[in-house]
Amino acid sequence: MNRRVVVAGASLGGLRAAEQMRAAGWTEAVTVIGDEPHMPYNRPPLSKEVLAGRASFESLAFTPKASAADVEWRLGASVTAARLADRVVELDDGSTIPFDGLVVATGMRPRRLRCAGPLAGRHTVRTLADARSLRDELTRSDARVVVVGAGFIGCEVAATAIGLGVRDVTVVDPLPLPMVGPLGELLAGSLLERHRERGVRFALGRTVRHFTGTDRVTGVVLDDGTELPADVVVESVGSVANTEWLDGNGLDLSDGVLTDDFLRVGGLPHVVAVGDVARFPNARYDDVPRRVEHWSIPTDTAKHAAKSLVAHLTGTGAELAPFAPLPTFWSDQHKFRLQSFGAPVLGRDDVRVLDGDPAGDVLVGYHRDDRLVGVVALGGPATAAKTARYRAELLKQPAPTA
Amino acid sequence: MKVVVDTTKCKDHGQCVFAAPDVFQLGDDGHLVFDAEPDDALRDDVEEAADVCPLQAISVEG
Structure with missing residues (x-):
């Protein structure tokens, strides 16, 4: 265990990055650093079930995979600076940690x-x-x-x-x-x-x-x-990206951390970004890099970024496909649910009711150049489940060009 | 392999159905039904289902 991957950020993205490093074959050290005193926990219920008192705060903790049992957690500590060329991060207690690979997972804070x-x-x-x-x-x-x-x-x-x-x-x-x-x-x-x-x-x-x-x-x-x-x-x-600690490395930090198709940062093969702090191009849609604050993104980005980082660190040079996740989000409000697949925001100028009625349970399609690019259901669980058929259609589509 | 779903947490999002359709299904009423002891060949799919569950209601034992 001579080499080390440092994961800066200990929420869902940091946890999944650590787990996916193991899944991708990294057997050397992993250190995850997070400024909250807690092990990673699930945030969506904070505005819903937990705020309502229907679920306990304790119920939010993620259960890390057994493969990540030997990951070192530095909680209640924040990364204050990084020198990417020297491969070292600095912590708020003044200590430094050298790394061979770095995962940027510091997320966002509320504006x-x-x-x-x-x-x-x-x-x-x-x-x-x-x-x-x-x-x-x-x-x-x-x-x-x-x-x-x-x-x-x-x-x-x-x-x-x-x-x-x-x-x-x-x-x-x-x-x-x-x-x-x-x-x-x-x-x-x-x-x-x-x-x-x-x-x-x-x-x-x-x-x-x-x-x-x-x-x-x-x-x-x-x-x-x-x-x-x-x-x-x-x-x-809205929110603000936690990227100040990356200042001084010549990176594009204008809205989160700009990455390439493989979640690599600044053209450096030993630095990747995951979660909502990553501004990545999605090969499914166009070449415009965007940050995405949906819950599915930390897991999707961690899988791809870990493969990319491990391929570099182990010199296997595995061929990776460009990152092309199918975005999804949901929101529970009162007794109804919003469930989305694809990129409705790209098709807001051509919106069609696919099923139901906007006053009741409804399924809506978003189109660009006459092609379906996203669906959103609004209503009860059975309506949300109706998105499944369209999800399959959205997945089958080849990545369109802008 | 044993699949356990905390039904007090499950909110029938159906993300597990996309990840592991041979193990998880939504019934006509929109509620989850699943195979509690699936074949070990489906382990990767089930792990994926556990990862993508918005309520983190799925655990895999054994």
């Missing part, structure tokens, strides 16, 4: 609103600690809740708050519809109606000017001057 006002009472949802403190405040009686940002997390938190019996929930977003970016207008409109029917209020086309309150937040003032009284604010306004 914060920078407008004036007190910080207390304002929450984000990314970590176990975040979800715990938000749950404490949501379960106080008569909490008035303002959610800023009508994306995945904002919509899920609003639905969970209603489910917890919170009577006063308002979602603010500059766009005219919730989740209109990933879904397009047809489904976003349907989503808006479903939330309204269940008691969620919306202030759409609005931005936050500032927060009121002295010691803690008491209200949210919008750009039209409206003040929404608030005991609890949730900021779900």
Whole structure:
């Protein structure tokens, strides 16, 4: 055990990278470094089942594969710098760790609103600690809740708050519809109606000017001057890539870490990136590198990146196909589920109802150049299951050119 | 090989069905049915199914 692969980041991407290094045949040392004190855990329930109190915080822990039992975990430690040419990372305790291969898995952190006002009472949802403190405040009686940002997390938190019996929930977003970016207008409109029917209020086309309150937040003032009284604010306004530690290595860090078709960073065969911090081209669609924040991506990228890294480190020179995952996402809100396959965002200009009715259970297809590029189901589990047939069709398609 | 699904966690996403269709299926009602003792030749598929389960409800024993 002379050589070492360092995995920077100990969430799903870091765990899967460590496991997949073993699966790809790497038998030497693996060290995973993560700034949270916990072993890797599953984040999606933090805005849903766990926030609602239907699942315990303990239930979120992943069970690492037996093959990864000898992986070294450095938890509660963060990587503060890397010198890729010298093959060494520096930690916040001042120590350094030399590596032969490096996996970038440091993920994202929530973006914060920078407008004036007190910080207390304002929450984000990314970590176990975040979800715990938000749950404490949501379960106080008569909490008035303002959610800023009508994306995945904002919509899920609003639905969970209603489910917890919170009577006063308002979602603010500059766009005219919730989740209109990933879904397009047809489904976003349907989503808006479903939330309204269940008691969620919306202030759409609005931005936050500032927060009121002295010691803690008491209200949210919008750009039209409206003040929404608030005991609890949730900021779900996107995320920022954790890449500062890679500064100074001549990398493209303009939005996450730019990689090639094999998840390699900066043209270096000994450095790969996985998870939502990786900005990779998907050979299935076009050559535009994108970051993808869906849950399936850490596992997909880890499999490909580990093969690429192990092939280099062991000198086997195995021929790899370019990375071409089929994206998928889901979201559970109130009693309904969104389930997607493919890339609906590429086909938002040609949206067709494939099955059902937008007011009820519905299956929608997204097309580009008259070809199906994505499907989204909205409704009950049986509707979500109907995406299976279209998933097979989306998988069969050769990677189209842009 | 023994496949265990924590049914208190399972939310019928069906990702396991895509990974290991010989072991996992969604019934007409949209709910999961599965083979608890599949052939060992299917191990890679079952491991993949366990990886992609959004609720991490699947474990493989033996």
